[in-house]
Amino acid sequence: MQQREEKQLETAVESLISRVAHVKNALSSFIYKLENEYERLTWPSVLDNFALLSGQLNTINKLLRNEKTPAFRSQVIIPLLLSPDRDEDLAKLTEQRVPVFSHEIVPDHLRTKPDPEVEEQEKQLSAEAVRIGPELAQKHIQALNKLCSNLLEKLNNPREDREGDASVRQNKASFNPTDTSALVAAVAFGKGLSKCRPPGPVAPGHPGQGPMMSGGPTLQQVTIGGGSNQQAGMGGPGAPQQQGQPGKMPSSIKTNIKSASGSIHPYNR
Amino acid sequence: MEAPPVTVMPVTGGAINMMEYLLQGSVLDQALESLLHRLRGLCDNMEPETFTDHELVYLLKGQQGNPFILRARRSLSHPTSPWHLRYLGQPEVGDKSRHALVRNCVDVAASQSLPEFLNEMGFRMDHEFVASGHIFRKGAMKVVVSKVSRILVPGNTENTERMSLSYLVELSILAPAGQDTVSEDMRSFAEQLKPLIHLEKIDPSKQRH
Numbered sequence: 001m002q003q004r005e006e007k008q009l010e011t012a013v014e015s016l017i018s019r020v021a022h023v024k025n026a027l028s029s030f031i032y033k034l035e036n037e038y039e040r041l042t043w044p045s046v047l048d049n050f051a052l053l054s055g056q057l058n059t060i061n062k063l064l065r066n067e068k069t070p071a072f073r074s075q076v077i078i079p080l081l082l083s084p085d086r087d088e089d090l091a092k093l094t095e096q097r098v099p100v101f102s103h104e105i106v107p108d109h110l111r112t113k114p115d116p117e118v119e120e121q122e123k124q125l126s127a128e129a130v131r132i133g134p135e136l137a138q139k140h141i142q143a144l145n146k147l148c149s150n151l152l153e154k155l156n157n158p159r160e161d162r163e164g165d166a167s168v169r170q171n172k173a174s175f176n177p178t179d180t181s182a183l184v185a186a187v188a189f190g191k192g193l194s195k196c197r198p199p200g201p202v203a204p205g206h207p208g209q210g211p212m213m214s215g216g217p218t219l220q221q222v223t224i225g226g227g228s229n230q231q232a233g234m235g236g237p238g239a240p241q242q243q244g245q246p247g248k249m250p251s252s253i254k255t256n257i258k259s260a261s262g263s264i265h266p267y268n269r
Numbered sequence: 270m271e272a273p274p275v276t277v278m279p280v281t282g283g284a285i286n287m288m289e290y291l292l293q294g295s296v297l298d299q300a301l302e303s304l305l306h307r308l309r310g311l312c313d314n315m316e317p318e319t320f321t322d323h324e325l326v327y328l329l330k331g332q333q334g335n336p337f338i339l340r341a342r343r344s345l346s347h348p349t350s351p352w353h354l355r356y357l358g359q360p361e362v363g364d365k366s367r368h369a370l371v372r373n374c375v376d377v378a379a380s381q382s383l384p385e386f387l388n389e390m391g392f393r394m395d396h397e398f399v400a401s402g403h404i405f406r407k408g409a410m411k412v413v414v415s416k417v418s419r420i421l422v423p424g425n426t427e428n429t430e431r432m433s434l435s436y437l438v439e440l441s442i443l444a445p446a447g448q449d450t451v452s453e454d455m456r457s458f459a460e461q462l463k464p465l466i467h468l469e470k471i472d473p474s475k476q477r478h
Contacts, residue, residue, distance in 0.1 A: 044303060044306055048306070048307075048310055173297070174296055174299075174300030174303070174304070174464075174466065175294060175295050175296050175297055175300065175435065175465070175466045175467065176295065176297055177467075179297070179433045179434070180293065180294055180435070180467075180471070181471065182432065182433055183295050183432065183433060183437040184293050184471045184473065185473070186398065186417055187398070187400075187417060188473035189326075189473060190326060190395055190396030190398075192419065192432060193398055193420075193432075194396070194419065194421075194423075
């Protein structure tokens with residue numbers, strides 16, 4: 001039983017340490033950004049930083065509220081040895097923030113009561129609370145509750161109206177699905193991109209390479225069938241895309257590979 | 270002398286089959302800034318990288334139906350870099366529940382004489398376009414936000430015209446065949462980009478006509 005609790009405590013403390021380290025890093029990078037990149041900072045990026053911090057604090061809260069976490073309140077820390085000498089291990093553990101475990105740092109680091117100033121303020125507030133009497137306090141509480149509920153109502157209701165308004169959301173849409181399909185089609189198989197033509201002025205000995213016929217069938221013509229390439233070249237759906245411009249590509253010399261698939265040429269060798 | 274690590278040893282007796290896992294979406298111009306900002310936050314911390322590439326798609330028509338397609342890509346911002354030749358297979362029709370488009374992918378680098386070589390081999394250029402934009406990385410994932418422009422005069426990459434008012438967003442991972450956990454990671458990353466953009470697997474064969 002004892003060991004289980006000890007283990008739980010250990011794991012809880014370790015995860016707490018790592019979460020707090022994350023918060024520390026986020027805070028330090030945020031502060032650096034605010035101090036040094038002051039001119040280039042935009043509101044969305046500041047909001048992102050705040051969101052990050054709030055998320056991290058949330059995780060810490062969840063961790064503390066977790067039922068597997070033992071109550072830290074019931075643990076007591078007692079310093080066993082104080083020395084004015086510099087302790088290297090401690091310095092390394094705390095990243096040089098606490099180099100010496102002496103009587104100066106103990107009141108600050110092992111404090112369990114609030115700071116003296118905070119204690120003073122709390123005392124004043126509780127004295128004030130006792131002074132005004134229970135009926136007046138009750139009236140104050142009711143007034144505060146009413147204000148909060150009014151505010152909540154005002155915040156919630158316009159949002160409900162807005163959610164029903166589709167046109168508002170249209171303006172805020174950040175992507176267009178038709179554009180997505182158009183772009184994907186363009187990149188995947190060249191839909192909407194003008195098909196390349198082989199160069200028009202070729203030697204007359206080269207059969208079948210006029211400006212209206214592509215050197216090889218375009219992708220769209222493939223679906224019609226490889227054998228009827230000539231008809232496909234004339235009446236295929238790709239026709240409007242074929243601008244009869246002399247291509248800038250170097251003319252292909254008839255290689256053996258090409259003539260092997262001689263069925264696509266109108267002239268037989 | 271100890272043996273070199275496995276990744277460095279030459280692959281003999283068959284190549285490692287690399288598969289490309291792909292999710293695609295688009296973003297309108299006005300939302301581009303917020304998308305870039307969000308990606309800068311979500312992805313690995315590095316200097317934002319921009320690129321301008323010119324891609325040419327070559328076809329080799331054989332006797333049978335489907336032509337063989339190769340994609341040659343070169344960087345316009347680094348003209349002396351090697352060309353990049355890529356083969357993409359047909360999308361794997363497997364599991365319908367797989368979240369990303371999976372296809373076989375073979376990549377090689379090539380020298381500046383690649384277009385002439387392909388022409389000599391019998392390939393014909395089918396279409397070309399210029400893609401320019403930003404690239405982000407998160408671990409093995411690569412996110413590319415690019416605007417696609419069509420080339421008005423073949424061969425002239427200065428004179429281009431944008432295809433649409435949106436940027437294409439692609440999330441891809443290159444992994445050896447058989448690692449399906451990869452698509453889970455991609456899906457959770459895509460969730461983080463909603464509702465700004467919707468990354469989904471778009472089957473290119475369904476887009477035709």
